[in-house]
Every structure is written in C-alpha cells, then in structure tokens.
Ligand SMILES: Cc1cc2nc3c(=O)[nH]c(=O)nc-3n(C[C@H](O)[C@H](O)[C@H](O)COP(=O)(O)OP(=O)(O)OC[C@H]3O[C@@H](n4cnc5c(N)ncnc54)[C@H](O)[C@@H]3O)c2cc1C
C-alpha cells in the first residue's frame with residue numbers, strides 16, 4: 001500500500017487513510033454508522049407514516065407497497081456496513097504499524113451490525129412478504145409463494161406440516177376421509193367441517209383448523225368421539241376413521257352438542273367406510289344424541305377438552321394454552337391481498353365486490369377465476385387453473401340477505417346458511433312457507449362439509465360452465481321463478 005501515509009489526529013485515537021478508495025477518517029466512519037443508523041430509523045418512521053397515510057382504496061396491499069421501500073433501505077444499510085468493514089480490514093492489512101484498539105471495535109461493531117441487518121432482511125423476507133395465516137390450535141402457520149395454485153389444505157397438512165392423520169382418497173369431496181374442523185369468527189364464533197381435499201390452502205386465511213391430531217391422542221388422552229367409535233367397533237382398517245371423527249366432532253361443536261339421533265344419522269352423507277358397513281359408526285355417534293336410549297358418554301370430558309378459559313373473547317390464555325385461538329378482531333387484513341404463487345399464478349384475496357374489478361382491471365380479464373368454497377371442482381374438475389385466482393370468500397356483501405316483499409339473498413351465501421335461512425323464513429312468514437320444501441331438498445344436496453363452504457353462485461356458475469351438470473340449486477331457483485342479479489363493472493344489471 002505504497003504512498004498511503006497514516007496520520008494520527010490530535011487525540012491520537014483516530015486515523016486518516018489517504019490514497020485509498022475507502023479513505024475514511026475512522027472517526028468519520030463511526031459517525032457514518034451513527035448517521036446511517038439514524039437515517040435508517042428515520043426511513044423506518046417514514047415507512048410507518050406511509051403505512052398509516054397510505055390510501056386503502058387503490059387496490060394494493062400496504063405490505064406490497066412497503067416491500068420495495070424496505071428492501072431498498074435494507075440494501076443501502078448493508079452496503080454501508082460492508083464499506084465500514086472494508087475500511088477496517090484495509091487498516092488491519094498493514095497500513096498502520098500500531099493499530100489502535102478502536103479499529104477492532106469498529107470491525108466488530110460493523111460485523112455485528114451487518115449480521116443483524118441480514119437477519120432482519122431474512123426475517124422480513126420470511127414474514128413480511130404477502131402471505132396468509134391460519135391456526136392449528138394456538139400455532140400460527142404462515143404461507144405464501146411456496147404453494148401452488150392447486151395446493152389443497154389436505155396437501156398442505158400432509159406434505160408441509162407432516163400431519164398425516166388426515167387422510168384422502170377421492171379428492172373430489174366424495175369419501176370424507178379428508179374432513180377437518182374449521183372455526184371462524186365472522187363475527188360469531190362457529191365451527192364447521194370441510195373437505196380438506198377441496199379447500200385451496202390459500203383460502204384458509206384466519207381459519208382455526210383442527211385436525212384429528214388436535215382433538216386427542218394416546219399421550220393426551222382420546223376425545224370422547226374417538227373413544228366411543230372404538231368402543232362401538234366403529235373402526236377396522238381405520239382409514240376412514242379420522243374423517244368420521246372430525247365430521248362428528250364438527251357436528252357436535254356446530255350444534256352445541258344438542259342433536260337428536262335422527263339429525264346425527266342424517267348428517268353422514270359426507271363419509272364412507274368400506275370395512276364396517278357404517279352401522280357401528282352411526283350407532284357410536286348416535287349415542288351422543290340427546291334422545292339416545294342410554295346416557296351419552298361423559299360430555300363433561302368434551303368440555304374439559306375445550307380448554308380455552310377465556311372462551312370467545314380470550315386475549316391472554318390460561319395456563320393450558322392448547323386451545324386458545326387469536327380472535328379475528330386481532331387481525332386487520334388489507335383490503336386486497338396478493339400472493340405470487342410458486343407456479344406463476346397469482347392469488348388475490350378481496351374483501352369487497354369493487355375489489356374484484358380493481359384486480360381484474362390491473363390483471364386483465366383474459367385468464368381469471370373467482371374462488372368461493374372451491375368445491376365446484378369436486379363436481380366438475382378444474383383441469384387447468386387460470387392465471388389469476390380471486391378468493392371472494394371474505395366478501396360480506398355477497399353473504400347477506402334482506403326481506404321485504406321479496407327475499408333477496410347474496411350469491412355468496414353457503415348452502416348451509418341458505419338452508420337455515422329458508423327454514424327460519426318459512427316458519428316466520430306465511431307467504432314463504434314453501435321455502436321449507438326447498439330446505440328439505442337442499443338437505444339432499446351434496447353433504448354437510450360441501451354445503452358448509454359451497455355457495456349458491458358457485459353452484460350456478462358450475463352449471464353455467466358445464467350445462468350437463470345437474471344442479472339442484474338451478475332447478476330450485478327455476479321452479480320458484482327466482483331472479484338472478486349479475487354484477488357488472490360500474491353498474492348492476494338485472495338478467
Ligand atoms: C361431493 C359433491 C357433491 C355434490 N352434490 C351436489 C348435488 O347433489 N346437487 C347440486 O346441485 N350440487 C352438488 N354439488 C355441487 C356443489 O353444490 C357446488 O360444488 C358448490 O355449490 C359450489 O360452490 P363453491 O362456492 O364451492 O364454488 P367454487 O368451487 O368456488 O366455484 C365454482 C365456479 O363458480 C364460480 N363462482 C363462484 N362464486 C362466484 C360468484 N360469486 N360470481 C361468479 N362466479 C362465481 C367460480 O369462478 C367457479 O368457476 C356437489 C359437489 C360436491 C363436491
């Protein structure tokens with residue numbers, strides 16, 4: 001390093017390096033670190049302010065907007081750190097005979113800073129990217145671009161989380177081997193069963209998912225449903241058992257353990273068993289009915305397993321945290337969430353009807369599909385997914401209804417909710433008594449896990465896509481002369 005003359009400053013504690021591309025006075029170097037720490041903080045505060053003032057209605061998630069910003073800031077800071085380290089290394093490589101201890105301190109400081117920043121960058125890449133979160137018991141699972149457009153909840157449970165208790169067979173919603181329980185707060189807390197083979201994993205935002213592993217096992221003790229099934233010889237090879245158990249568990253939870261034998265027997269169109277002939281299974285489950293000939297098994301055990309002490313609005317969790325969930329109100333989702341999937345497809349999650357058109361305006365109308373319960377593919381397979389998938393499940397305005405001289409029902413209402421609505425209205429409004437017949441017919445449509453998430457619009461659009469599909473919903477709506485309102489961009493048109 002000929003020509004480089006170290007010059008001690010007046011205090012003899014700082015050095016000047018000349019003729020060097022990294023020619024920093026180390027005092028200045030230390031100041032630079034301080035400056036950039038300050039600058040980073042200021043930028044982060046600015047980022048926070050951007051986050052606060054960022055308009056919500058321009059169709060883009062705030063996280064997406066901040067991604068580039070945060071990445072840029074982080075890269076700048078990393079470059080500064082590397083320059084500082086390089087400065088120190090140059091000093092150590094013999095520019096000075098008497099290396100002051102400060103050089104080592106600067107070196108260590110910069111190295112630590114660099115490691116911290118890189119860790120933060122990794123953390124932001126892992127957690128800060130567009131993602132969806134859902135819960136297994138009290139464990140949050142976050143996923144994003146590592147899944148494909150056709151990754152189902154079942155695939156994710158078995159292959160990503162290694163929870164192989166949940167089985168699969170048909171992957172069409174027909175056998176029930178894949179049934180799991182889902183709890184949502186929308187706004188009331190409720191539990192229902194779904195076919196995990198049909199549900200797209202990216203639809204599971206904010207769901208609390210309970211699998212067979214979660215309700216009981218050899219170590220923790222079995223759930224009464226599991227135990228009773230075994231006691232009644234309702235399981236042989238056992239392949240169908242997790243699905244049966246989770247269907248029954250969801251049914252009990254959904255109906256607050258208040259079911260008749262008939263209601264229980266009528267609720268298992270969703271599951272098949274090739275070994276037992278199903279009779280012992282139904283006998284086992286009917287023993288939970290309030291009109292069962294013998295006292296039901298210890299129901300208090302079930303209560304014991306619902307351990308969350310704060311039930312409903314639990315914030316803090318008690319000693320046993322196994323069943324304590326984060327409430328939906330704790331989550332503030334962006335209006336539109338976007339995930340770039342592994343297979344090049346794009347997944348959007350929207351909260352309002354207008355958001356659908358915002359997404360379509362941005363992405364184009366050439367290749368897209370709305371996704372509701374995603375059960376339609378069980379009836380009519382979707383062989384190739386379009387490039388843009390828009391999850392419209394969260395849209396509340398499509399799920400409501402109102403009643404004046406007409407009953408107007410949102411197209412996003414699930415078949416389960418539609419049944420309840422028809423039953424209630426038929427009893428409370430004389431002019432709508434005929435809806436009870438529709439309720440009875442709907443009870444024969446598909447089965448409970450499909451009806452729990454399958455929607456009216458999804459059924460009608462499946463019919464529209466393939467006219468040969470014998471849609472009961474289409475038939476019923478035709479029979480009563482229902483009018484369908486179809487939304488179009490910038491106006492609503494009645495057809
Ligand atoms: C095992 C099984 C048995 C079944 N048995 C019956 C039966 O007996 N009788 C019967 O009638 N049906 C039956 N079905 C069909 C079932 O009713 C439909 O799968 C369900 O209603 C579809 O709703 P979804 O919300 O899951 O639709 P998705 O699968 O989410 O969507 C289906 C199609 O509808 C489109 N779509 C969804 N929502 C909207 C919207 N709001 N606006 C515009 N397009 C939309 C989607 O883009 C997609 O093309 C069965 C299904 C299964 C899996």
Ligand code: FES
Nearest residue numbers: 169171173176197
């Ligand atoms: S695997 Fe058969 S219903 Fe899901």
Ligand code: FES
Nearest residue numbers: 236237240273275
């Ligand atoms: S016990 Fe074998 S399939 Fe049901």
